[in-house]
Amino acid sequence: MRNPHRPAERDDGHDGEVPRPHAPHGRTGRPPRTSRAQILAAARQVIDRDGWEKLTIRRVAAEAGVGAMTLYHHVRDREDLLVQLINDIADQTPFPDLPSAPRDRIVVAATAIHDGLAAHAWSAEIIATDGYLDRLGESALRMVETIVAAAIEYGCTPEQAVDVFRSIWYYTVGEILVRAGSGGREAATPRPTDGSFFSTLDASRHPQLAAIGERWPALAARDIYRQGLGAFVDGLLAHAVPEIP
Amino acid sequence: MRNPHRPAERDDGHDGEVPRPHAPHGRTGRPPRTSRAQILAAARQVIDRDGWEKLTIRRVAAEAGVGAMTLYHHVRDREDLLVQLINDIADQTPFPDLPSAPRDRIVVAATAIHDGLAAHAWSAEIIATDGYLDRLGESALRMVETIVAAAIEYGCTPEQAVDVFRSIWYYTVGEILVRAGSGGREAATPRPTDGSFFSTLDASRHPQLAAIGERWPALAARDIYRQGLGAFVDGLLAHAVPEIP
DNA sequence: ACCTGAACACCGTTCAAGT
DNA sequence: ACCTGAACACCGTTCAAGT
Numbered sequence: 009m010r011n012p013h014r015p016a017e018r019d020d021g022h023d024g025e026v027p028r029p030h031a032p033h034g035r036t037g038r039p040p041r042t043s044r045a046q047i048l049a050a051a052r053q054v055i056d057r058d059g060w061e062k063l064t065i066r067r068v069a070a071e072a073g074v075g076a077m078t079l080y081h082h083v084r085d086r087e088d089l090l091v092q093l094i095n096d097i098a099d100q101t102p103f104p105d106l107p108s109a110p111r112d113r114i115v116v117a118a119t120a121i122h123d124g125l126a127a128h129a130w131s132a133e134i135i136a137t138d139g140y141l142d143r144l145g146e147s148a149l150r151m152v153e154t155i156v157a158a159a160i161e162y163g164c165t166p167e168q169a170v171d172v173f174r175s176i177w178y179y180t181v182g183e184i185l186v187r188a189g190s191g192g193r194e195a196a197t198p199r200p201t202d203g204s205f206f207s208t209l210d211a212s213r214h215p216q217l218a219a220i221g222e223r224w225p226a227l228a229a230r231d232i233y234r235q236g237l238g239a240f241v242d243g244l245l246a247h248a249v250p251e252i253p
Numbered sequence: 254m255r256n257p258h259r260p261a262e263r264d265d266g267h268d269g270e271v272p273r274p275h276a277p278h279g280r281t282g283r284p285p286r287t288s289r290a291q292i293l294a295a296a297r298q299v300i301d302r303d304g305w306e307k308l309t310i311r312r313v314a315a316e317a318g319v320g321a322m323t324l325y326h327h328v329r330d331r332e333d334l335l336v337q338l339i340n341d342i343a344d345q346t347p348f349p350d351l352p353s354a355p356r357d358r359i360v361v362a363a364t365a366i367h368d369g370l371a372a373h374a375w376s377a378e379i380i381a382t383d384g385y386l387d388r389l390g391e392s393a394l395r396m397v398e399t400i401v402a403a404a405i406e407y408g409c410t411p412e413q414a415v416d417v418f419r420s421i422w423y424y425t426v427g428e429i430l431v432r433a434g435s436g437g438r439e440a441a442t443p444r445p446t447d448g449s450f451f452s453t454l455d456a457s458r459h460p461q462l463a464a465i466g467e468r469w470p471a472l473a474a475r476d477i478y479r480q481g482l483g484a485f486v487d488g489l490l491a492h493a494v495p496e497i498p
Numbered sequence: 499a500c501c502t503g504a505a506c507a508c509c510g511t512t513c514a515a516g517t
Numbered sequence: 518a519c520c521t522g523a524a525c526a527c528c529g530t531t532c533a534a535g536t
Contacts, residue, residue: 175481182427243488
């Protein structure tokens with residue numbers, strides 16, 4: 009595709025700020041004062057300090073100490089800024105050690121993707137909203153390759169392997185989105201923790217939910233991603249390659 | 254004004270819109286001219302005509318032929334409007350016939366939730382972003398009850414049953430969000446369908462993805478929700494109740 | 499070549515006032 | 518009791534101009 013990111017190649021400086029004194033061909037004129045790295049750093053600063061929902065073009069520009077319009081020399085639009093930010097984070101996430109059994113390799117790779125995204129829960133929103141998969145950076149692609157290759161090694165056809173990846177991807181994105189959503193809100197607008205919905209239920213209509221009642225919030229707060237993932241991978245592989253016991 | 258259409262002078266009719274002539278106790282004063290149903294209808298009109306991303310308080314008010322501020326008598330804020338809209342839709346969705354086998358009942362109930370949401374893909378965004386589960390309306394709660402009860406009938410503990418529901422919920426929300434995201438965008442901004450990322454891959458680094466290459470988009474366009482759900486439910490039940498063959 | 503302020507076309511929401 | 522315009526504090530993005 010057209011990967012417009014990947015600006016310059018390496019900049020030696022510590023800050024990534026070296027306006028090349030004489031560009032290769034006829035490139036003269038005012039050297040850039042603002043770099044891609046600077047903008048991404050400012051964006052992360054804004055997220056860390058003010059929260060994801062405050063990440064606006066104008067704020068990032070202010071944080072970077074430049075005019076808002078300067079950003080449009082480095083990003084196509086707001087969404088592009090977000091995608092660049094995610095790929096940037098993915099590139100900095102260490103690649104996990106992979107076990108040799110294909111089934112376990114899928115679990116480890118999916119968990120790595122999950123943990124990387126969950127650490128920056130805001131990222132799930134742009135990933136889901138966008139046709140993100142064809143804008144993945146190198147590091148993220150390696151994870152996809154790992155899962156698809158492991159499924160094939162287990163005995164899946166390439167088509168089945170893609171299905172395995174996609175199913176896991178849906179589960180992973182959903183888990184992060186739902187948990188980030190409820191968690192994030194609670195922090196922002198402390199929901200009135202009075203009688204939860206489930207405690208006031210009509211027991212004849214919803215007997216099991218009524219029986220669970222007040223325990224629901226505590227149960228729902230537990231992290232079950234890994235557990236569910238294990239069950240899902242086993243189910244997917246068993247369905248795809250039933251002859252393996 | 255900015256609304257060329259007539260504000261619709263229907264108030265006596267059978268639309269559920271009867272401003273009580275004399276309120277029971279001392280309730281006198283100007284009778285309401287705007288109803289909750291009117292607002293929700295206007296909101297759905299806006300979504301159907303202009304798309305989900307255009308659903309703003311101001312537009313809904315204009316569509317309903319009232320001042321923007323009038324809406325705040327019926328909804329707490331924008332998010333509340335969205336939640337009411339979803340519960341309204343859920344209430345109008347017919348309850349499916351349920352098979353007797355618990356495993357199949359879970360699949361059918363989850364599919365019903367999925368199809369209901371997928372028909373209004375915008376809804377997944379608010380559902381995920383919000384701590385939605387404790388704002389569910391009657392109809393949606395019946396589905397949750399169905400899944401939890403079926404898991405318990407299968408042999409799960411209540412805790413395990415909640416985990417089964419939550420896992421399925423993550424998968425379902427993720428599927429809708431990801432597919433709605435890529436699909437919706439494609440419709441809005443027809444992505445340049447030139448060489449997809451996977452066709453230009455370094456085959457030594459990503460051999461399986463490179464082998465799949467251009468077939469990825471076609472594979473990824475297939476609807477695999479039901480398939481993945483079956484595998485997931487089987488995996489979840491097998492993990493929770495291993496003694497059943 | 500690179501950066502920018504002003505301007506446009508929007509938002510959600512608060513407020514004090516109108517009927 | 519119900520409805521409202523004006524105003525506030527924001528947005529993303531385009532444009533034409535400045536250095």
